[in-house]
Amino acid sequence: MAEFEVSRLLDTASVSVRNVRCRGECRHRSAEECVSATHLVFPYRGLYLRHVGSDQSVADANHALLFNAGEGYQVSHPVSGGDASLVLAISQPLLRELAPAGLLQARDELAFRRQALQIDPRAQALVALLRHSLEHRHIEPLEAESLALTLVCRTLGPRSTHDGGGGPARRRLVDRVKVLLASDLGRRWSLDEIAAEIGGSAVYLTQAFQQVEGVPLYRYHLRLRLARALDLVADAPDMSALAQDLGFSSHSHFAAAFKQAYGRSPSAFRQTARAKSG
Incomplete structure:
Protein backbone atom coordinates (compact mmCIF):
# COMPACT_ATOMS: atom_id res chain seq x y z
CA MET A 1 0.00 0.00 0.00
CA ILE A 119 -7.65 28.51 12.59
CA ASP A 120 -10.87 29.13 14.47
CA PRO A 121 -13.91 26.82 14.75
CA ARG A 122 -15.65 28.53 11.83
CA ALA A 123 -12.71 27.71 9.56
CA GLN A 124 -12.73 24.11 10.82
CA ALA A 125 -16.40 23.85 9.88
CA LEU A 126 -15.66 25.25 6.40
CA VAL A 127 -12.95 22.62 5.90
CA ALA A 128 -15.43 19.87 6.78
CA LEU A 129 -18.24 21.21 4.60
CA LEU A 130 -15.95 21.71 1.61
CA ARG A 131 -14.52 18.20 1.90
CA HIS A 132 -17.84 16.42 2.47
CA SER A 133 -19.58 18.21 -0.39
CA LEU A 134 -16.75 17.65 -2.90
CA GLU A 135 -16.21 14.02 -1.96
CA HIS A 136 -19.87 13.23 -2.65
CA ARG A 137 -20.03 15.39 -5.80
CA HIS A 138 -23.11 17.35 -4.79
CA ILE A 139 -21.75 20.87 -5.14
CA GLU A 140 -21.29 23.01 -8.24
CA PRO A 141 -17.73 24.15 -9.03
CA LEU A 142 -18.65 27.82 -8.60
CA GLU A 143 -20.02 27.18 -5.12
CA ALA A 144 -16.99 25.08 -4.22
CA GLU A 145 -14.66 27.85 -5.41
CA SER A 146 -16.55 30.39 -3.31
CA LEU A 147 -16.42 28.14 -0.25
CA ALA A 148 -12.68 27.58 -0.72
CA LEU A 149 -11.97 31.30 -1.06
CA THR A 150 -14.05 32.01 2.04
CA LEU A 151 -11.95 29.46 3.92
CA VAL A 152 -8.71 31.07 2.72
CA CYS A 153 -9.94 34.55 3.68
CA ARG A 154 -10.90 33.32 7.13
CA THR A 155 -7.58 31.54 7.59
CA LEU A 156 -5.40 34.46 6.53
CA GLY A 157 -7.48 37.07 8.34
CA PRO A 158 -6.91 38.69 11.73
CA ARG A 159 -8.38 35.76 13.69
CA SER A 160 -5.31 33.73 12.74
CA THR A 161 -2.58 36.29 13.32
CA HIS A 162 -1.52 35.24 16.83
CA ASP A 163 2.25 34.96 16.72
CA GLY A 164 3.30 32.41 19.32
CA GLY A 165 5.25 33.89 22.18
CA GLY A 166 7.99 32.31 24.23
CA GLY A 167 11.39 31.03 23.17
CA PRO A 168 12.21 27.89 21.18
CA ALA A 169 12.41 25.71 24.28
CA ARG A 170 8.95 26.74 25.44
CA ARG A 171 7.49 26.24 21.99
CA ARG A 172 8.99 22.74 21.80
CA LEU A 173 7.50 21.97 25.21
CA VAL A 174 4.06 23.04 23.98
CA ASP A 175 4.52 20.94 20.84
CA ARG A 176 5.11 17.91 23.08
CA VAL A 177 1.81 18.64 24.83
CA LYS A 178 0.03 18.76 21.46
CA VAL A 179 1.51 15.42 20.46
CA LEU A 180 0.45 13.90 23.78
CA LEU A 181 -3.14 15.14 23.39
CA ALA A 182 -3.34 13.75 19.86
CA SER A 183 -2.01 10.37 20.98
CA ASP A 184 -5.29 9.66 22.80
CA LEU A 185 -7.83 12.22 21.64
CA GLY A 186 -10.77 10.82 23.57
CA ARG A 187 -8.98 10.64 26.90
CA ARG A 188 -10.19 12.96 29.66
CA TRP A 189 -6.80 14.36 30.56
CA SER A 190 -6.09 16.11 33.83
CA LEU A 191 -3.36 18.73 34.23
CA ASP A 192 -1.48 16.47 36.63
CA GLU A 193 -1.52 13.61 34.10
CA ILE A 194 -0.22 15.87 31.34
CA ALA A 195 2.48 17.29 33.60
CA ALA A 196 3.54 13.79 34.64
CA GLU A 197 3.88 12.72 31.00
CA ILE A 198 5.65 15.87 29.81
CA GLY A 199 7.60 16.90 32.90
CA GLY A 200 7.31 20.15 34.81
CA SER A 201 4.52 21.58 36.90
CA ALA A 202 0.90 21.89 35.84
CA VAL A 203 1.02 25.64 36.46
CA TYR A 204 4.05 26.11 34.23
CA LEU A 205 2.52 24.04 31.43
CA THR A 206 -0.73 26.01 31.45
CA GLN A 207 1.14 29.32 31.45
CA ALA A 208 3.48 28.21 28.67
CA PHE A 209 0.61 26.91 26.55
CA GLN A 210 -1.36 30.14 26.93
CA GLN A 211 1.69 32.21 25.98
CA VAL A 212 2.61 30.17 22.92
CA GLU A 213 -0.86 29.37 21.56
CA GLY A 214 -2.88 32.31 22.81
CA VAL A 215 -5.65 29.99 24.05
CA PRO A 216 -5.94 27.91 27.22
CA LEU A 217 -4.81 24.30 27.01
CA TYR A 218 -8.29 22.94 27.79
CA ARG A 219 -9.83 24.96 24.95
CA TYR A 220 -7.19 23.79 22.50
CA HIS A 221 -7.94 20.18 23.44
CA LEU A 222 -11.68 20.75 23.14
CA ARG A 223 -11.26 22.19 19.63
CA LEU A 224 -9.28 19.12 18.57
CA ARG A 225 -12.04 16.82 19.80
CA LEU A 226 -14.74 18.88 18.12
CA ALA A 227 -12.77 18.96 14.88
CA ARG A 228 -12.68 15.17 14.99
CA ALA A 229 -16.46 15.26 15.43
CA LEU A 230 -16.70 17.38 12.26
CA ASP A 231 -14.75 14.67 10.47
CA LEU A 232 -17.07 11.88 11.63
CA VAL A 233 -20.48 13.40 12.29
CA ALA A 234 -21.85 13.22 8.73
CA ASP A 235 -21.71 9.41 8.78
CA ALA A 236 -21.94 8.70 12.51
CA PRO A 237 -24.73 6.18 13.18
CA ASP A 238 -24.93 6.97 16.90
CA MET A 239 -24.29 10.46 18.28
CA SER A 240 -24.11 9.22 21.86
CA ALA A 241 -21.42 6.71 20.95
CA LEU A 242 -19.51 9.42 19.08
CA ALA A 243 -19.69 11.68 22.12
CA GLN A 244 -18.37 8.89 24.34
CA ASP A 245 -15.54 8.04 21.93
CA LEU A 246 -14.42 11.67 21.97
CA GLY A 247 -14.33 11.83 25.75
CA PHE A 248 -17.45 13.86 26.45
CA SER A 249 -19.30 13.07 29.65
CA SER A 250 -22.67 12.83 27.88
CA HIS A 251 -24.42 13.44 24.59
CA SER A 252 -25.85 16.70 25.94
CA HIS A 253 -22.37 17.92 26.92
CA PHE A 254 -21.10 17.09 23.43
CA ALA A 255 -24.07 18.73 21.70
CA ALA A 256 -23.75 21.91 23.76
CA ALA A 257 -20.01 22.23 23.09
CA PHE A 258 -20.51 21.53 19.38
CA LYS A 259 -23.26 24.13 19.06
CA GLN A 260 -21.25 26.74 20.95
CA ALA A 261 -18.29 26.20 18.61
CA TYR A 262 -20.08 25.88 15.28
CA GLY A 263 -23.41 27.62 15.78
CA ARG A 264 -25.53 24.52 15.20
CA SER A 265 -26.12 21.16 16.82
CA PRO A 266 -24.34 18.01 15.63
CA SER A 267 -27.60 16.77 14.11
CA ALA A 268 -28.14 20.04 12.26
CA PHE A 269 -24.57 20.00 10.95
CA ARG A 270 -25.04 16.40 9.80
CA GLN A 271 -28.19 17.41 7.92
CA THR A 272 -26.26 20.21 6.20
CA ALA A 273 -23.40 17.88 5.31
CA ARG A 274 -25.78 15.24 4.01
CA ALA A 275 -27.69 17.83 2.00
CA LYS A 276 -24.39 18.87 0.48
CA SER A 277 -23.35 15.28 -0.01
CA GLY A 278 -26.71 13.93 -1.11
Missing part, protein backbone atom coordinates in the same frame (compact mmCIF):
# COMPACT_ATOMS: atom_id res chain seq x y z
CA ALA A 2 1.32 3.47 -0.91
CA GLU A 3 2.33 5.86 1.84
CA PHE A 4 0.03 8.55 0.36
CA GLU A 5 -3.43 8.47 -1.12
CA VAL A 6 -4.39 11.62 -3.01
CA SER A 7 -7.95 12.34 -4.19
CA ARG A 8 -8.52 15.14 -6.70
CA LEU A 9 -11.67 16.94 -5.53
CA LEU A 10 -11.67 20.15 -7.57
CA ASP A 11 -9.70 21.68 -10.45
CA THR A 12 -10.54 25.09 -11.84
CA ALA A 13 -8.45 27.98 -13.10
CA SER A 14 -8.70 29.59 -9.67
CA VAL A 15 -8.71 26.75 -7.14
CA SER A 16 -7.58 23.18 -6.80
CA VAL A 17 -8.55 20.98 -3.85
CA ARG A 18 -6.99 17.66 -2.89
CA ASN A 19 -7.72 15.25 -0.07
CA VAL A 20 -4.41 13.71 1.04
CA ARG A 21 -4.27 10.72 3.37
CA CYS A 22 -0.98 9.49 4.78
CA ARG A 23 -0.30 6.19 6.57
CA GLY A 24 2.19 8.01 8.82
CA GLU A 25 4.35 5.01 9.55
CA CYS A 26 7.73 6.79 9.62
CA ARG A 27 8.52 8.19 13.06
CA HIS A 28 11.76 9.84 11.95
CA ARG A 29 12.20 12.81 9.64
CA SER A 30 11.55 12.08 5.99
CA ALA A 31 13.90 12.96 3.17
CA GLU A 32 13.65 16.61 2.21
CA GLU A 33 10.73 17.45 -0.04
CA CYS A 34 9.40 20.59 -1.69
CA VAL A 35 6.27 21.65 -3.55
CA SER A 36 6.05 23.38 -6.92
CA ALA A 37 3.27 25.79 -5.96
CA THR A 38 2.50 27.75 -2.78
CA HIS A 39 -0.56 26.29 -1.07
CA LEU A 40 -2.47 25.90 2.19
CA VAL A 41 -2.86 22.59 4.00
CA PHE A 42 -5.69 21.95 6.49
CA PRO A 43 -5.08 18.83 8.62
CA TYR A 44 -8.39 17.41 9.80
CA ARG A 45 -7.39 14.01 11.16
CA GLY A 46 -4.32 12.83 13.06
CA LEU A 47 -1.09 14.75 13.58
CA TYR A 48 2.36 15.11 12.06
CA LEU A 49 5.32 17.45 12.41
CA ARG A 50 6.67 19.63 9.61
CA HIS A 51 10.30 20.68 9.81
CA VAL A 52 11.78 23.62 7.91
CA GLY A 53 15.43 23.92 8.86
CA SER A 54 15.57 24.09 12.66
CA ASP A 55 11.95 25.19 12.94
CA GLN A 56 9.01 22.82 13.36
CA SER A 57 5.23 23.11 13.26
CA VAL A 58 2.61 20.74 14.60
CA ALA A 59 0.10 19.85 11.91
CA ASP A 60 -3.24 19.21 13.58
CA ALA A 61 -6.85 20.27 13.11
CA ASN A 62 -6.31 23.56 14.96
CA HIS A 63 -3.88 24.84 12.33
CA ALA A 64 -3.42 25.54 8.64
CA LEU A 65 0.07 24.95 7.29
CA LEU A 66 1.55 27.28 4.70
CA PHE A 67 3.76 25.60 2.08
CA ASN A 68 5.94 27.83 -0.10
CA ALA A 69 6.93 26.85 -3.62
CA GLY A 70 10.49 25.54 -3.75
CA GLU A 71 11.02 25.61 0.04
CA GLY A 72 12.53 22.43 1.42
CA TYR A 73 10.85 20.66 4.33
CA GLN A 74 10.70 17.31 6.10
CA VAL A 75 7.90 15.56 7.98
CA SER A 76 7.75 13.10 10.85
CA HIS A 77 4.89 11.20 12.49
CA PRO A 78 5.18 10.95 16.28
CA VAL A 79 1.60 9.60 16.63
CA SER A 80 0.40 6.35 15.10
CA GLY A 81 -2.74 6.09 13.02
CA GLY A 82 -1.84 8.24 10.05
CA ASP A 83 -3.27 11.62 9.13
CA ALA A 84 -5.41 13.36 6.54
CA SER A 85 -5.45 16.90 5.19
CA LEU A 86 -7.39 19.04 2.77
CA VAL A 87 -4.95 20.82 0.44
CA LEU A 88 -5.90 24.06 -1.32
CA ALA A 89 -3.90 25.69 -4.10
CA ILE A 90 -5.14 29.13 -5.12
CA SER A 91 -3.99 30.88 -8.29
CA GLN A 92 -1.14 33.24 -7.48
CA PRO A 93 -2.97 36.47 -8.48
CA LEU A 94 -5.93 35.54 -6.27
CA LEU A 95 -3.76 34.45 -3.37
CA ARG A 96 -1.73 37.64 -3.55
CA GLU A 97 -4.98 39.60 -3.41
CA LEU A 98 -6.29 37.61 -0.44
CA ALA A 99 -3.13 37.44 1.67
CA PRO A 100 -2.34 40.38 3.96
CA ALA A 101 1.03 41.96 3.18
CA GLY A 102 2.23 41.23 6.71
CA LEU A 103 2.03 37.48 6.06
CA LEU A 104 4.12 37.61 2.87
CA GLN A 105 7.85 37.67 2.33
CA ALA A 106 9.26 40.74 0.58
CA ARG A 107 10.11 39.16 -2.76
CA ASP A 108 8.61 38.93 -6.22
CA GLU A 109 7.47 35.31 -5.96
CA LEU A 110 4.59 34.87 -3.52
CA ALA A 111 5.74 33.20 -0.30
CA PHE A 112 4.53 33.24 3.30
CA ARG A 113 6.61 34.38 6.26
CA ARG A 114 5.23 31.74 8.61
CA GLN A 115 4.91 27.98 8.55
CA ALA A 116 1.48 27.74 10.17
CA LEU A 117 -1.51 29.72 11.39
CA GLN A 118 -4.16 28.88 13.94
Whole structure:
Protein backbone atom coordinates (compact mmCIF):
# COMPACT_ATOMS: atom_id res chain seq x y z
CA MET A 1 0.00 0.00 0.00
CA ALA A 2 1.32 3.47 -0.91
CA GLU A 3 2.33 5.86 1.84
CA PHE A 4 0.03 8.55 0.36
CA GLU A 5 -3.43 8.47 -1.12
CA VAL A 6 -4.39 11.62 -3.01
CA SER A 7 -7.95 12.34 -4.19
CA ARG A 8 -8.52 15.14 -6.70
CA LEU A 9 -11.67 16.94 -5.53
CA LEU A 10 -11.67 20.15 -7.57
CA ASP A 11 -9.70 21.68 -10.45
CA THR A 12 -10.54 25.09 -11.84
CA ALA A 13 -8.45 27.98 -13.10
CA SER A 14 -8.70 29.59 -9.67
CA VAL A 15 -8.71 26.75 -7.14
CA SER A 16 -7.58 23.18 -6.80
CA VAL A 17 -8.55 20.98 -3.85
CA ARG A 18 -6.99 17.66 -2.89
CA ASN A 19 -7.72 15.25 -0.07
CA VAL A 20 -4.41 13.71 1.04
CA ARG A 21 -4.27 10.72 3.37
CA CYS A 22 -0.98 9.49 4.78
CA ARG A 23 -0.30 6.19 6.57
CA GLY A 24 2.19 8.01 8.82
CA GLU A 25 4.35 5.01 9.55
CA CYS A 26 7.73 6.79 9.62
CA ARG A 27 8.52 8.19 13.06
CA HIS A 28 11.76 9.84 11.95
CA ARG A 29 12.20 12.81 9.64
CA SER A 30 11.55 12.08 5.99
CA ALA A 31 13.90 12.96 3.17
CA GLU A 32 13.65 16.61 2.21
CA GLU A 33 10.73 17.45 -0.04
CA CYS A 34 9.40 20.59 -1.69
CA VAL A 35 6.27 21.65 -3.55
CA SER A 36 6.05 23.38 -6.92
CA ALA A 37 3.27 25.79 -5.96
CA THR A 38 2.50 27.75 -2.78
CA HIS A 39 -0.56 26.29 -1.07
CA LEU A 40 -2.47 25.90 2.19
CA VAL A 41 -2.86 22.59 4.00
CA PHE A 42 -5.69 21.95 6.49
CA PRO A 43 -5.08 18.83 8.62
CA TYR A 44 -8.39 17.41 9.80
CA ARG A 45 -7.39 14.01 11.16
CA GLY A 46 -4.32 12.83 13.06
CA LEU A 47 -1.09 14.75 13.58
CA TYR A 48 2.36 15.11 12.06
CA LEU A 49 5.32 17.45 12.41
CA ARG A 50 6.67 19.63 9.61
CA HIS A 51 10.30 20.68 9.81
CA VAL A 52 11.78 23.62 7.91
CA GLY A 53 15.43 23.92 8.86
CA SER A 54 15.57 24.09 12.66
CA ASP A 55 11.95 25.19 12.94
CA GLN A 56 9.01 22.82 13.36
CA SER A 57 5.23 23.11 13.26
CA VAL A 58 2.61 20.74 14.60
CA ALA A 59 0.10 19.85 11.91
CA ASP A 60 -3.24 19.21 13.58
CA ALA A 61 -6.85 20.27 13.11
CA ASN A 62 -6.31 23.56 14.96
CA HIS A 63 -3.88 24.84 12.33
CA ALA A 64 -3.42 25.54 8.64
CA LEU A 65 0.07 24.95 7.29
CA LEU A 66 1.55 27.28 4.70
CA PHE A 67 3.76 25.60 2.08
CA ASN A 68 5.94 27.83 -0.10
CA ALA A 69 6.93 26.85 -3.62
CA GLY A 70 10.49 25.54 -3.75
CA GLU A 71 11.02 25.61 0.04
CA GLY A 72 12.53 22.43 1.42
CA TYR A 73 10.85 20.66 4.33
CA GLN A 74 10.70 17.31 6.10
CA VAL A 75 7.90 15.56 7.98
CA SER A 76 7.75 13.10 10.85
CA HIS A 77 4.89 11.20 12.49
CA PRO A 78 5.18 10.95 16.28
CA VAL A 79 1.60 9.60 16.63
CA SER A 80 0.40 6.35 15.10
CA GLY A 81 -2.74 6.09 13.02
CA GLY A 82 -1.84 8.24 10.05
CA ASP A 83 -3.27 11.62 9.13
CA ALA A 84 -5.41 13.36 6.54
CA SER A 85 -5.45 16.90 5.19
CA LEU A 86 -7.39 19.04 2.77
CA VAL A 87 -4.95 20.82 0.44
CA LEU A 88 -5.90 24.06 -1.32
CA ALA A 89 -3.90 25.69 -4.10
CA ILE A 90 -5.14 29.13 -5.12
CA SER A 91 -3.99 30.88 -8.29
CA GLN A 92 -1.14 33.24 -7.48
CA PRO A 93 -2.97 36.47 -8.48
CA LEU A 94 -5.93 35.54 -6.27
CA LEU A 95 -3.76 34.45 -3.37
CA ARG A 96 -1.73 37.64 -3.55
CA GLU A 97 -4.98 39.60 -3.41
CA LEU A 98 -6.29 37.61 -0.44
CA ALA A 99 -3.13 37.44 1.67
CA PRO A 100 -2.34 40.38 3.96
CA ALA A 101 1.03 41.96 3.18
CA GLY A 102 2.23 41.23 6.71
CA LEU A 103 2.03 37.48 6.06
CA LEU A 104 4.12 37.61 2.87
CA GLN A 105 7.85 37.67 2.33
CA ALA A 106 9.26 40.74 0.58
CA ARG A 107 10.11 39.16 -2.76
CA ASP A 108 8.61 38.93 -6.22
CA GLU A 109 7.47 35.31 -5.96
CA LEU A 110 4.59 34.87 -3.52
CA ALA A 111 5.74 33.20 -0.30
CA PHE A 112 4.53 33.24 3.30
CA ARG A 113 6.61 34.38 6.26
CA ARG A 114 5.23 31.74 8.61
CA GLN A 115 4.91 27.98 8.55
CA ALA A 116 1.48 27.74 10.17
CA LEU A 117 -1.51 29.72 11.39
CA GLN A 118 -4.16 28.88 13.94
CA ILE A 119 -7.65 28.51 12.59
CA ASP A 120 -10.87 29.13 14.47
CA PRO A 121 -13.91 26.82 14.75
CA ARG A 122 -15.65 28.53 11.83
CA ALA A 123 -12.71 27.71 9.56
CA GLN A 124 -12.73 24.11 10.82
CA ALA A 125 -16.40 23.85 9.88
CA LEU A 126 -15.66 25.25 6.40
CA VAL A 127 -12.95 22.62 5.90
CA ALA A 128 -15.43 19.87 6.78
CA LEU A 129 -18.24 21.21 4.60
CA LEU A 130 -15.95 21.71 1.61
CA ARG A 131 -14.52 18.20 1.90
CA HIS A 132 -17.84 16.42 2.47
CA SER A 133 -19.58 18.21 -0.39
CA LEU A 134 -16.75 17.65 -2.90
CA GLU A 135 -16.21 14.02 -1.96
CA HIS A 136 -19.87 13.23 -2.65
CA ARG A 137 -20.03 15.39 -5.80
CA HIS A 138 -23.11 17.35 -4.79
CA ILE A 139 -21.75 20.87 -5.14
CA GLU A 140 -21.29 23.01 -8.24
CA PRO A 141 -17.73 24.15 -9.03
CA LEU A 142 -18.65 27.82 -8.60
CA GLU A 143 -20.02 27.18 -5.12
CA ALA A 144 -16.99 25.08 -4.22
CA GLU A 145 -14.66 27.85 -5.41
CA SER A 146 -16.55 30.39 -3.31
CA LEU A 147 -16.42 28.14 -0.25
CA ALA A 148 -12.68 27.58 -0.72
CA LEU A 149 -11.97 31.30 -1.06
CA THR A 150 -14.05 32.01 2.04
CA LEU A 151 -11.95 29.46 3.92
CA VAL A 152 -8.71 31.07 2.72
CA CYS A 153 -9.94 34.55 3.68
CA ARG A 154 -10.90 33.32 7.13
CA THR A 155 -7.58 31.54 7.59
CA LEU A 156 -5.40 34.46 6.53
CA GLY A 157 -7.48 37.07 8.34
CA PRO A 158 -6.91 38.69 11.73
CA ARG A 159 -8.38 35.76 13.69
CA SER A 160 -5.31 33.73 12.74
CA THR A 161 -2.58 36.29 13.32
CA HIS A 162 -1.52 35.24 16.83
CA ASP A 163 2.25 34.96 16.72
CA GLY A 164 3.30 32.41 19.32
CA GLY A 165 5.25 33.89 22.18
CA GLY A 166 7.99 32.31 24.23
CA GLY A 167 11.39 31.03 23.17
CA PRO A 168 12.21 27.89 21.18
CA ALA A 169 12.41 25.71 24.28
CA ARG A 170 8.95 26.74 25.44
CA ARG A 171 7.49 26.24 21.99
CA ARG A 172 8.99 22.74 21.80
CA LEU A 173 7.50 21.97 25.21
CA VAL A 174 4.06 23.04 23.98
CA ASP A 175 4.52 20.94 20.84
CA ARG A 176 5.11 17.91 23.08
CA VAL A 177 1.81 18.64 24.83
CA LYS A 178 0.03 18.76 21.46
CA VAL A 179 1.51 15.42 20.46
CA LEU A 180 0.45 13.90 23.78
CA LEU A 181 -3.14 15.14 23.39
CA ALA A 182 -3.34 13.75 19.86
CA SER A 183 -2.01 10.37 20.98
CA ASP A 184 -5.29 9.66 22.80
CA LEU A 185 -7.83 12.22 21.64
CA GLY A 186 -10.77 10.82 23.57
CA ARG A 187 -8.98 10.64 26.90
CA ARG A 188 -10.19 12.96 29.66
CA TRP A 189 -6.80 14.36 30.56
CA SER A 190 -6.09 16.11 33.83
CA LEU A 191 -3.36 18.73 34.23
CA ASP A 192 -1.48 16.47 36.63
CA GLU A 193 -1.52 13.61 34.10
CA ILE A 194 -0.22 15.87 31.34
CA ALA A 195 2.48 17.29 33.60
CA ALA A 196 3.54 13.79 34.64
CA GLU A 197 3.88 12.72 31.00
CA ILE A 198 5.65 15.87 29.81
CA GLY A 199 7.60 16.90 32.90
CA GLY A 200 7.31 20.15 34.81
CA SER A 201 4.52 21.58 36.90
CA ALA A 202 0.90 21.89 35.84
CA VAL A 203 1.02 25.64 36.46
CA TYR A 204 4.05 26.11 34.23
CA LEU A 205 2.52 24.04 31.43
CA THR A 206 -0.73 26.01 31.45
CA GLN A 207 1.14 29.32 31.45
CA ALA A 208 3.48 28.21 28.67
CA PHE A 209 0.61 26.91 26.55
CA GLN A 210 -1.36 30.14 26.93
CA GLN A 211 1.69 32.21 25.98
CA VAL A 212 2.61 30.17 22.92
CA GLU A 213 -0.86 29.37 21.56
CA GLY A 214 -2.88 32.31 22.81
CA VAL A 215 -5.65 29.99 24.05
CA PRO A 216 -5.94 27.91 27.22
CA LEU A 217 -4.81 24.30 27.01
CA TYR A 218 -8.29 22.94 27.79
CA ARG A 219 -9.83 24.96 24.95
CA TYR A 220 -7.19 23.79 22.50
CA HIS A 221 -7.94 20.18 23.44
CA LEU A 222 -11.68 20.75 23.14
CA ARG A 223 -11.26 22.19 19.63
CA LEU A 224 -9.28 19.12 18.57
CA ARG A 225 -12.04 16.82 19.80
CA LEU A 226 -14.74 18.88 18.12
CA ALA A 227 -12.77 18.96 14.88
CA ARG A 228 -12.68 15.17 14.99
CA ALA A 229 -16.46 15.26 15.43
CA LEU A 230 -16.70 17.38 12.26
CA ASP A 231 -14.75 14.67 10.47
CA LEU A 232 -17.07 11.88 11.63
CA VAL A 233 -20.48 13.40 12.29
CA ALA A 234 -21.85 13.22 8.73
CA ASP A 235 -21.71 9.41 8.78
CA ALA A 236 -21.94 8.70 12.51
CA PRO A 237 -24.73 6.18 13.18
CA ASP A 238 -24.93 6.97 16.90
CA MET A 239 -24.29 10.46 18.28
CA SER A 240 -24.11 9.22 21.86
CA ALA A 241 -21.42 6.71 20.95
CA LEU A 242 -19.51 9.42 19.08
CA ALA A 243 -19.69 11.68 22.12
CA GLN A 244 -18.37 8.89 24.34
CA ASP A 245 -15.54 8.04 21.93
CA LEU A 246 -14.42 11.67 21.97
CA GLY A 247 -14.33 11.83 25.75
CA PHE A 248 -17.45 13.86 26.45
CA SER A 249 -19.30 13.07 29.65
CA SER A 250 -22.67 12.83 27.88
CA HIS A 251 -24.42 13.44 24.59
CA SER A 252 -25.85 16.70 25.94
CA HIS A 253 -22.37 17.92 26.92
CA PHE A 254 -21.10 17.09 23.43
CA ALA A 255 -24.07 18.73 21.70
CA ALA A 256 -23.75 21.91 23.76
CA ALA A 257 -20.01 22.23 23.09
CA PHE A 258 -20.51 21.53 19.38
CA LYS A 259 -23.26 24.13 19.06
CA GLN A 260 -21.25 26.74 20.95
CA ALA A 261 -18.29 26.20 18.61
CA TYR A 262 -20.08 25.88 15.28
CA GLY A 263 -23.41 27.62 15.78
CA ARG A 264 -25.53 24.52 15.20
CA SER A 265 -26.12 21.16 16.82
CA PRO A 266 -24.34 18.01 15.63
CA SER A 267 -27.60 16.77 14.11
CA ALA A 268 -28.14 20.04 12.26
CA PHE A 269 -24.57 20.00 10.95
CA ARG A 270 -25.04 16.40 9.80
CA GLN A 271 -28.19 17.41 7.92
CA THR A 272 -26.26 20.21 6.20
CA ALA A 273 -23.40 17.88 5.31
CA ARG A 274 -25.78 15.24 4.01
CA ALA A 275 -27.69 17.83 2.00
CA LYS A 276 -24.39 18.87 0.48
CA SER A 277 -23.35 15.28 -0.01
CA GLY A 278 -26.71 13.93 -1.11
